[in-house]
Amino acid sequence: TERTYIMVKRGFKLIALKLVHATPEHLEKHYADLAGRPFFPGLIKYMASGPVVGMVWQGLDAVKTGRAMLGATNPLASNPGTIRGDFALATGRNICHGSDSVENAEKEIQLWFPEGVVQYTNDNEKWIFE
Ligand code: GTP
Ligand code: MG
Numbered sequence: 001t002e003r004t005y006i007m008v009k010r011g012f013k014l015i016a017l018k019l020v021h022a023t024p025e026h027l028e029k030h031y032a033d034l035a036g037r038p039f040f041p042g043l044i045k046y047m048a049s050g051p052v053v054g055m056v057w058q059g060l061d062a063v064k065t066g067r068a069m070l071g072a073t074n075p076l077a078s079n080p081g082t083i084r085g086d087f088a089l090a091t092g093r094n095i096c097h098g099s100d101s102v103e104n105a106e107k108e109i110q111l112w113f114p115e116g117v118v119q120y121t122n123d124n125e126k127w128i129f130e
Helices: 001-009 024-030 040-047 060-068 083-087 102-112
Strands: 013-020 051-060
Touching: 001 013, 001 060, 013 102, 024 040, 024 102, 051 060, 060 083, 060 102
Parallel strands: none
Antiparallel strands: 013 051
């Protein structure tokens, strides 16, 4: 997508990518910290209703910067230029997930990519990282 291209343009590196139609059981693990919230059953049902694109992005402060590019949980509170600020209106249809800590990112990578990620070096990295 256009936003995937922006991640690349900014200097982030895509190290895993797949289309997945996740089961409710898989999604209940992914969203385990939200179990018991009133919107939880609807969230699982919605996320299991079709395929999702799973991606792992690597780069400087990828979790923090990725969350900033994603915008706030409520799209109405998200700035223009963020994914949710440009492409979403409702909290329960906010398009994209982003790991909220490095620890959770590691857990989520294990859950979605048990086969592992792809490590490689881009020739332009010296122009992106100090
Ligand atoms: P993720 O990147 O998707 O994890 O979003 P987040 O970290 O900004 O929010 P959080 O982890 O608290 O919630 C996960 C997802 O549950 C959100 O992205 C929303 O899709 C959904 N969600 C969270 N709060 C609400 C809510 O109050 N109502 C509804 N309908 N959905 C919610
Ligand atoms: Mg979250």
